[in-house]
Amino acid sequence: MSYIKGAVEKLGHNIVVNLYELGKFTSFGLRFFYWTFRRPFRVRNIFSQFVFIGNKSLFIICLSGAFTGMVMAYQTYFGFKLINVDTLVGPIVSITLAKELGPVLTGLIVAGRAGAAMAAQIGSMKVTEQIDALEVMGINGIQYLATPRVISSCFALPILTAIFQFVGNVGSYFIGTKVLNIDEGIYFSKLSEFMYIEDMWQGLIKAFFFGFLISLIGTYFGFQVKRGAEGVGRGTNKAVVWGMINVLVWDYFLTSYLIKIL
Amino acid sequence: MQTIEYQEPIIQIKNLTKKFGEHTILDGLSFDIYKNKITTILGFSGAGKSTLLKHILGLLRPTEGSITVLGKDLNKMSEVELKEFRRNFGMLFQYAALFDSLSAYENVEFPLNEFTKLTEYEKKERVEGLLRSVGIKDESFKKLPSELSGGMRKRVGLARGLALNPFIMLYDEPTTGLDPITTKMVNDLIIDTAERNKDRGMTTLIISHDVRATLKISDFVAFLDHGKIVEYLPAEDFKNSDNPLVKEFVNL
Structure with a gap:
């Protein structure tokens, strides 16, 4: 009992x-x-954060995008070959990358890299009283530190997602046509037949929301840091975990909404 | 007894009480801080010194009572008004709190970039003048905080605090944990800064538990214990206070 x-x-x-x-x-x-x-709107800070998020994630986005596209091409080809629709590899991979894998994997990668960096930067500023110094000067900490990160993240994520999709499609094209010997003409004709611009939009809208969530969570846990270096580590860890969880959970809700309106 | 000449109070604290849940941190404080003087608030760790400082800066709202700074009641000001009002303060933090991604020069330039429309030339003149006035050599201007010694970081922090010509300069534990030579350097810097800005009517407020260091430089000393001011006297009289708690603290 x-x-x-x-x-x-x-x-x-x-x-x-x-x-x-x-x-x-x-x-x-x-x-x-x-x-x-x-006011004031710190455009220069927004731009520098935009470069930071993009630079920090670009290489890994390209690498992950290429291999995701290549693996997807292989998997769908051998599955589709059983029912003689192997020529649909191009559009299936492209639609999957555009609607789901592009925004979700980009979101997870950015949460792991830029989201963690945001929490660590702000957290270490908090424990060394740098945020207090800002407040004493009459500068709001949220306005100075969180706003540029969140705004730049909202715009960086769709661009990174588009890059992920493009590189993934290149990977899929390479495996499909050069390794699995799908005819190049058929590959592109099927792609243009089944892939619509709305599919792209769905992924980019999701990426915008993921960018907002990841950066808001990252900056929030940065501001919550207490008790020195250990606290910074704990805050960073929470930012990554909650950032990733939110990407996956909100992907479901956004999909169920966007699928009806697009 | 030291004679107290007429002084204009620049900070007036009346019946200030702060409670966090059941805990009373500040318990009905009432005292004035005078213009152009160096006032130190002494007290043991956890006495409420930092909470009091945050109230003076308007970073915390009192549960009861009022704080009037430069004739303005902080309770009646909105967050946005308080944000603007804080530009009247300069502050040197215990560990200087320099922005670690900016050089010494950029740290001092930072408030000028944020709040003034000075030309590049005017900013350069001001920043270099401030850094030189606190004893930073030209070759250290471009150094990052991590490349500076503790004493130099304090000097840069002080230069940054003075950048916007504040009316009230606050020092949070300026000498705590420093070696005797650096302590003397920081004390000299506080006195020198107060002297140089006397014409502007700048007031200095120090929060500390380093009794020896602060008694040497202060005009007035207040002793805070368990959220109450138990003694508030001119520095000379404070040394000879009859209060047993103050006696114990001074003779530690």
Whole structure:
């Protein structure tokens, strides 16, 4: 009986703690919107963060995109060959990359790299009182640190996703036509027959939301850092884990909505 | 007894109380901080010094009571107004809190870039003047904070704090954990800065628990214990206070 009581108490405690954390995150999000639309607008900071996010992730995005496209081409080819539709490898890989794999894998990669970097940078500024120094100067920490990161992330993610899709398609084309000997003309004619611009839009809209979520989560956990280097490590870890979880969970909700309107 | 001449209060604290849940951190504080003077708030760790400092800066709102700074009641100001108002303050943090991605020069230039419309030439003149005035040599201007010693970081932090000509200069534990030579250097720097800015009416407020260092440089000393001001006297009189807690603290 006491075991059940203990388990219920622990469950209740965890629910309360997580609701409290969600409340803090919501409050952070509201303060972000409040400060984002107030002057001054630091365009140079937005641009430098945009370069930082892009540079930090570009190589790994290209690498992952190429191999994802190549693996997808192989897998679909051998599956489709059984039912004699192997010429559809091009559009299937392209649509999958455009709608799902492009935005989701790009989101996961950016969460692991740029999201972690955001939490670590802001966290180390927090423990060394640099954020306090900003506040004392009359500069709002959220406006100065979170706003440029979130805005640049919202625009960097769709571009990185488009690059992922393009490189993935190149990989798929290479494997499909050069290794698996699908006729080049058929490959492209099927691609233009089944692939629509709406498929691209779906992925890019998702990428925009993932960019927002990953950076808001990364900056939030940066601002929550306490207790020195250990706290920075913990904050970075949480930023990556929650960033990735949110990409996967929100992918479902966005898919179920976008599939109806596009 | 030291004679207290007429002084204009620049910070007025009335019945300031701050509670975090059940815990009372500041318990009905009432005192004034005078213009052009160096005032130190002493106290043990956890006495409420940092909480008091955050209230003076408007970073925390009191549970009860009021704080008037430069004639303005901070309770009546919005977040945006407070943000603007904080430009009247300069602050030197315990570990200087320099932006680690910016050089010494860029750290001092930072507030000028944010809040002034000075030309590049005017900014250069101002930044170099400030850095030289706190004893930073030209060859160190381009160094990152990680390449500077603790004492040099404090000097750069002070130059940054002074960049916008603040009316109130705050020092948070300026000498805590420093060796005696660096402590003397920081003390000299505080006195020198206060002297050089006296014409502008700059007021200095130090938060510390380093009693020896601060008694040498302060005009007034307040002693904070468990959220209450238990003594507030001119520095000379503070040394001879009859309060047993102050006696113990001074003789430690």
